[in-house]
Amino acid sequence: MTLPAPSVCPCGGSPTALKAKGAEAIYAHCCGRFIDQGQLPPDALHLMRSRYTAFVLENEAYLKHTWQEAVRPQQLEFDTGAKWLGLDIKDFVSTGLQEGHQTAEVEFVARVRVGGRANRLHERSRFVCEDGQWLYVQAV
Numbered sequence: 153m154t155l156p157a158p159s160v161c162p163c164g165g166s167p168t169a170l171k172a173k174g175a176e177a178i179y180a181h182c183c184g185r186f187i188d189q190g191q192l193p194p195d196a197l198h199l200m201r202s203r204y205t206a207f208v209l210e211n212e213a214y215l216k217h218t219w220q221e222a223v224r225p226q227q228l229e230f231d232t233g234a235k236w237l238g239l240d241i242k243d244f245v246s247t248g249l250q251e252g253h254q255t256a257e258v259e260f261v262a263r264v265r266v267g268g269r270a271n272r273l274h275e276r277s278r279f280v281c282e283d284g285q286w287l288y289v290q291a292v
């Protein structure tokens with residue numbers, strides 16, 4: 153089960169998203185385009201943001217759909233009661249072509265509160281673009 157779509161995007165808004173300064177990113181114009189409307193994220197950064205948002209919304213189908221097939225888990229588990237507090241992108245680089253596919257890395261910190269305890273999830277992730285669809289591969 154997926155949580156209901158929010159009006160404000162949990163990812164905090166892409167720096168390239170059209171939004172007034174200080175305004176909140178509208179979900180439907182931010183990650184909702186990719187999660188609900190089937191648009192393809194233009195790069196690994198937008199895919200990363202949409203996957204964070206999908207985690208917040210517990211959207212297992214989207215997370216699996218955007219996971220490279222060879223390494224995709226059968227099932228995902230969400231921490232019950234987890235409250236996601238925000239996403240900070242630390243780095244985003246293209247890592248060139250590998251076996252004919254574009255690749256990229258994104259480093260991020262996601263903050264989450266579980267059972268009253270705040271945690272930081274710090275990861276540098278590898279992505280690959282297959283047939284126009286950016287996919288999460290694994291942590292570097």
Ligand SMILES: [Zn+2]
Pocket residue numbers: 161162163164165166177182183184201202205
């Ligand atoms: Zn977003």
